Amino acid sequence: MTRKTRIENSVSGMNVLYLGAxxxxxxSAAVxxxxxxxxxxxxxxxxxIGKLRSGDRDLVESCIYEEGLGDLLVRNRDRLEFTADYRKVEAFLDRCxxxxxxxxxxxxxxxxxSNLSFYLDAARKIAASLRRRNRGAQGQYVVxxxxxxxxxxxxxxTREILDAAKVRNVGVVSNPEFLVEGQAVMGALRPDRIVIGAERKKDFAILRRIYQRFLNSPTVRYIEVNPQEAAAGKLLANFTLFSRLAICFDVIGRTCESFPGIHFENVRQILSSDPRIGAWGLxxxxxxxxxxxxxxxxxLRFQLQGREKNASLVHEIYGANRRQLQGFLDRAEPEAHFDWTNKRVALLGVAFKRNTNDIRNSPALEIVPFLAGKKIRDIRIYDPAAMEDFRRVFPPSSKLKYVGAESEAIAGADAVIIATDWSQFRGLDELLKKLRKRPLLMDGRRMLQSAYGPLRKAGFTIIAVGSPTA
Ligand SMILES: NC(=O)c1ccc[n+]([C@@H]2O[C@H](COP(=O)([O-])OP(=O)(O)OC[C@H]3O[C@@H](n4cnc5c(N)ncnc54)[C@H](O)[C@@H]3O)[C@@H](O)[C@H]2O)c1
Structure with a gap:
């Protein structure tokens, strides 16, 4: 039996459609x-879609680098289908x-x-399909x-779009996602919370069936609220986490940078031992x-201002994050008397954080133009997972070369910038010590903090977030 017919003949469980892979x-679809x-x-x-449906772990990881995703897709291929053919969506809607x-x-x-065109266009398309297939009028209820x-x-x-298309027998639910990239599969298999925002009992009931495996789990908070609360909860959770990072970068880190002899990690121990402060984001x-x-x-700022509320704190947190990146890059000239002109720079890490190939808003996206503006000679870039996507934004050229290992990137470099916290970069000190030339080391993640002393002794100048430049 082909995969297609197995999917079409399945009668157990619910029938669930995901728009967006x-x-x-x-x-989430894999789970x-x-x-x-x-x-x-x-x-x-x-x-x-071609890569996700290939059944090949390497191909899956080349488009979404998430540990365990390939295995989960392969394990569940009898119940899971990926498609770019909208006709399949239309057919599936009959029983979805x-x-x-x-x-x-x-x-x-x-x-x-926010430009919601992606979201609203997709909602309009689904509404038209439901209407065409006579779903939501007398057919089976769908959320x-x-x-x-x-x-x-x-x-x-969303409700207005469905009403305008005269699709009735249909519910709308807000179910914000709290997964953490780099641990998305584990997060989806073992979520700490599931938040369902709905208005109707039957919508809550459908979602309970979909999330049945988590309903009675002692480790999952299953939270039912109204749709606006669910959406607000997600935005405010993200803002709370963001503000925690901004405090750490712009206040705690800055204090450690300003007073010689203070070690960021020691200060962190003091702070995190207070249960009211906790460890996350420090x-x-x-x-x-x-x-x-x-x-x-x-x-969030735009939405608060739209209601004529003060949103200056929200704006300041956003500004603190921007200030952090610019401030870090700007330290080389005054603090290390480093002139970027005609220098070779090794840029280590272009993913926005470790264990993902996601480059959205990654610091490297800002670092490359910054370096170009400084008239450097060239940049050698290495990242274990994200170079394919980065190459699409910054194609290779005589001034920008992608290499296959960190050792290759740092060879002959005048400056080394660590921009992503890939665990493998923790071993960089040994590679650096073997170099004949001593490049300026700019550690944007404190990856080598335990080696700063020996590296300084070996003749390196180190600019690190959370430390003064020695
Ligand atoms: N990435 C995260 O860590 C994370 C965590 C929580 C919440 N979210 C939210 O979840 C949403 C999705 O995030 P993501 O990281 O998966 O985004 P993504 O950009 O990785 O994926 C979105 C997918 O939608 C597809 N798409 C675009 N238009 C489409 C259409 N009309 N029909 C079908 N597919 C279409 C795109 O091709 C893309 O593959 C975002 O709103 C994001 O804010 C993301």
């Missing part, structure tokens, strides 16, 4: 299939119980307003579930990137 859609639901995933990106919208992070325009992080009132817009970094925190803070 990104980090959230692909990982949906693993929970016994027949799951169809649609994405407009044919290349991505829920449509999960996992569409891209909305772009934020200059004023901070449209939003997993994308969107402004608080987006649920009303690290120093050149930037908090990624697809969520930055745009969610800008969107």
């Amino acid at each position: 990104g980090f959230v859609g692909a990982c 949906s299939a693993d929970s016994g639901h027949t799951t169809l995933v649609y994405d407009i990106d044919r290349q991505k 119980d829920a449509v999960f919208m996992c569409l891209p992070t909305p772009e934020i325009n200059d004023t901070g307003e 449209i579930v939003n997993k994308s992080t969107v402004p608080i009132d987006t649920i009303n817009k 690290y120093d970094s050149l930037y908090a990137g990624g697809s969520c925190f930055i745009k969610d803070a800008r969107s």
Whole structure:
């Protein structure tokens, strides 16, 4: 029996459609299939769909680098299908119980307003399909579930679209996603919370069936609220985490940078031993990137200002993060008397953080133009997972070369910038000591903090977030 017919003949579990096969859609759909639901995933990106449906772990990882995703897809292939063919979506809608919208992070325009066109276009398309297939009029009830992080009132817009298309027998639910990139599969298999925002009992009931495996888990908080609370909870959770990082970078790290003899890690021990402070986010970094925190803070500010509320604290947190990256890069000239002109720079790490190939809002995206502006000779870039995507933004040239290992990147470099916290970079000190030339070391993640003493003794000048330059 082909995979297609197995999916079409399945009668057990629920029938769940995912729109969008990104980090959230692909990982959540894999867990949906693993929970016994027949799951169809649609994405407009044919290349991505081709890789996800290949059954080849390397190909899967080349588009979504998430540990365990390849295994989960292969294990559940009987209940899981990826497609870029919208006709399959139309056919699946005849018996579908829920449509999960996992569409891209909305772009934020200059004023901070979210561009919801991806989301609203997809909602309109689904509404038209439901209407065409006579679903929602007298057919089986279906819920449209939003997993994308969107402004608080987006649920009303979804309802308006469905009403305008005269699709009735349909519910709208907000089910924000809290997964952490780099641990997305583990996060989706073992979530700390599931938040369902709905207005109708039957919508809550459908979602309980979909998430049945987590309902009675002692480690999962299953939270039922209204849709606006669910959307607000997601935005505010992200802002709370973002502000924690901003405090760490812009206040704690800055204090440690300003007073010689203070070790960031020792201060962190003191802080984290207070249970009211806790340990999360107590690290120093050149930037908090990624697809969520930055745009969610800008969107929150816009939404508060739209209600004529003061949003200056939200704006300041966003500004503190930007200041951190610029401040880090600006330290080389005054603190190390380093002239960038005509220098060779090794850039280690272009993913926004370790264990992902996601480059959205990665510090490297800002570092490359910064270096170009400084008239450097060339840049050698290495990242274990994210070079393919980065290459699309910055194609290789005589001034920008992608190499196969960190040792190759640092050979002959005048400056080495560590921009991503890949664990393997912790061993860089040994490689650095073997170099004949002593490049300026700019550690944007404190990856080598235990080796700063020996490296200084070996003649290196080190600029690190959270430390004064010696
Ligand atoms: N990535 C995270 O860590 C994370 C965590 C929590 C919440 N979120 C939120 O979840 C949402 C999805 O995030 P992501 O990281 O998976 O995004 P992503 O950009 O990786 O994936 C979105 C996918 O949607 C596809 N797409 C675009 N238009 C489509 C359409 N009309 N029909 C079907 N597919 C379409 C794109 O091709 C892409 O593959 C965002 O709103 C984000 O804010 C993300």
